Amino acid sequence: MTEPVRRRGRPPRAQQDAGPGMRERILDVAREEFAERGYDKASVRGIAKAAGVDPALVHHYFGTKEQVFAASIEMVLAPALEAPAALVDGPLDGAGERMTRFFFGVWDAPATRAPLLAIVRSALNNEVAAGVFRGLVASQLLARIAQRLDLPEGEAELRASLAAAQLVGTAMLRYVIKVEPLASADLEWVIARIAPVVQVHLTGP
CATH class of the missing domain: 1.10.10.60 (Homeodomain-like)
Structure with a gap:
């Protein structure tokens, strides 16, 4: 038949x-x-x-493959992308520490570190992957943070981007490139020094 x-x-x-x-x-x-x-x-x-x-x-x-990649990113980053709503709902004065502690907590957990490393490495080596990563982070993470800042629209988004750059840049050096002594530094020590900088980006003069 x-x-x-x-x-x-x-x-x-x-x-x-x-x-x-x-x-x-x-x-x-x-x-x-x-x-x-x-x-x-x-x-x-x-x-x-x-x-x-x-x-x-x-x-x-x-x-397409791009859409498969985007879906796989969202699956891994869903907890991190959904959490900021709870993180930034509290007083803005403590937002820097809350964001920093949560962000590095996600990176430091073995269950989420390996997928994050794979995503970041793909984004570094391929513009399509980088575009997917930027779009997902910008639309679901940075936009939520910027909405909480009582500032003109352009400045609020810029400050949120600078705060994210501080966190992502430090994570790159610590977890991806593994620059010492940052790579092996105590996590609480790192949080104590990065959190105030993130706070300045968000609410400083």
């Missing part, structure tokens, strides 16, 4: 009905592929093969 012709770009019926956990499974595999190979060398076909599915199913759920 002749098999029915399947439209291009659509997964087989059995894979379309693979269940609600299939999307998360593909994302888990995609994150590992991006971590091991980087954005440039990872492919939708490779992700599909590692997940044991047809590439059409990956396209069905996510679309």
Whole structure:
């Protein structure tokens, strides 16, 4: 019996009905592929093969490789991107320490450090990946912080960006490039010195 012709770009019926956990499974595999190979060398076909599915199913759920990458980033960064609402709802005077403590807590946790390293390395080496990372952070993180600052729109966004630059730059030196003695310095020591600088960026003169 002749098999029915399947439209291009659509997964087989059995894979379309693979269940609600299939999307998360593909994302888990995609994150590992991006971590091991980087954005440039990872492919939708490779992700599909590692997940044991047809590439059409990956396209069905996510679309392009860029969209798969964005979804994998959001999956890892969701706690960090959702937390600022709670972090900055408190008094602005303590926002610098709350943000710094939370940010480095995420980086210092083994469960989130490896995925973050993979994401940052991909963003450093590929402009598409960097654009996805910037867009996600700018729209979901910096915008929330800027909204709390009682300043003109342009200045509020600039101050939030400077605060983020302080945190991201320090994390790069400590966790990615591993510059000593910062890389092995006590975390509380680092927080105590970075938090006041972040606070100045947000609320200083």
